[in-house]
């Protein structure tokens with residue numbers, strides 16, 4: 293299985309692993325960045341108060357009908373929140389690999405991406421669909437994290453903001469979101485760790501991340517165990533310190549709250 | 552019809568839950584006049600908070616009307632002073648009604664100064680330095696001039712509530728609503744908050760105050776409302792309410808709290 297000769301052979305391709313490391317880190321970082329903003333919108337949509345069928349619950353002069361009954365339920369229907377919910381549920385209920393293939397082979401089939409190489413080696417036309425697929429997927433998960441963060445903010449904050457005349461959006465922007473994001477920073481960092489690991493799936497569409505280096509080395513040397521050991525070490529060195537740092541900040545922040 | 556002194560007219564206000572099974576407000580009619588210090592008393596669950604919160608539509612009533620500034624703010628559209636049908640902009644009306652809560656609800660991620668300048672700058676478009684000038688002036692007035700750059704967590708309850716009051720005053724409201732502003736405070740801090748409220752009343756501010764501080768009601772209030780089961784059972788001057796209560800439930804209530 294593992295042998296010194298095998299490692300010696302594999303080591304000749306160590307450059308591929310270095311490139312893979314750079315690729316994995318940029319893939320994950322961009323994914324969290326785009327995924328976060330997507331999630332922010334999804335979460336705000338899910339929690340929005342846009343009732344286009346509100347008129348159903350209105351009697352003469354827009355008086356609010358009392359709660360209960362089918363008409364009332366229908367009047368509360370919020371299409372924006374509904375669509376955001378459908379999105380989140382679909383992306384959380386289907387395999388990442390299916391989503392990735394869909395986006396790479398179907399969505400990007402008709403898109404002519406420039407074929408230049410990022411950092412001189414990352415193929416742009418593979419990298420972009422990879423980021424898109426990962427970001428769309430993690431956006432769904434981050435949405436639920438952000439939603440929980442928003443809901444954890446005391447309702448009194450919103451009442452105070454609204455009673456000062458701030459609009460629903462201003463309240464979100466200046467009062468609720470800044471507090472919510474601070475609370476969920478550890479959870480977002482955890483999602484970053486998850487994405488570092490899950491980004492390995494992108495090797496199936498030819499993104500040159502760490503697993504791609506494993507596959508290439510295997511093809512050239514007919515060794516699999518040694519490249520896998522190297523990949524494992526790299527992944528571990530990426531994720532383990534990251535989670536330790538998160539845990540440290542989490543402890544420090546909760547101490548601040550109790551003061 | 553609206554007389555000149557009436558600032559808020561509440562007519563047959565209702566707030567029902569569960570298809571009318573719970574009547575938090577069950578037909579409240581009252582006029583609030585400019586300069587009034589109206590104190591609302593009543594047992595727990597009688598609808599005091601619901602009444603107060605309905606006034607700036609933090610609760611949406613299920614019946615009745617609230618006229619403020621000549622418009623029925625419970626409607627989507629209302630006739631303005633000139634008789635034109637215009638859209639009711641609730642954010643605009645809320646700017647004119649300051650509200651102070653039992654639990655202060657300061658924004659913990661902002662300094663005291665930012666707490667106070669947020670709404671004037673974002674909502675009224677006031678210049679930042681102008682707003683800060685005004686905030687510092689108000690802070691001086693409530694004896695907290697040196698705390699402008701502190702965060703809410705660094706303040707005592709009484710200090711927080713005084714900040715909450717001047718934060719609302721930054722918008723130069725026509726009416727101030729208080730929902731049990733001293734109930735969450737340690738006893739030794741109640742006085743400093745009531746002092747600020749008295750000062751406001753002396754300055755002629757129109758106030759609606761839900762409180763259990765009967766001393767304050769008697770001393771500062773010019774009208775007292777007694778509520779029970781969502782209804783306004785009795786109203787009058789403090790002397791009438793406290794010295795000559797008519798309704799048996801008011802008798803009962805006063806015997807428990809005084």
Ligand SMILES: Nc1ncnc2c1ncn2[C@@H]1O[C@H](COP(=O)(O)OP(=O)(O)OP(=O)(O)O)[C@@H](O)[C@H]1O
Pocket residue numbers: 568573574575593594595596597598599600601602
């Ligand atoms: N969202 C709600 N759903 C159902 N019932 C409610 C709701 N909000 C309030 N109520 C009911 O409405 C009634 C009036 O409540 P309100 O908070 O106005 O009373 P209160 O006089 O302010 O009492 P307290 O002195 O305890 O603050 C209560 O019986 C309460 O249970």
Ligand SMILES: [Mg+2]
Pocket residue numbers: 599600601
């Ligand atoms: Mg109450």
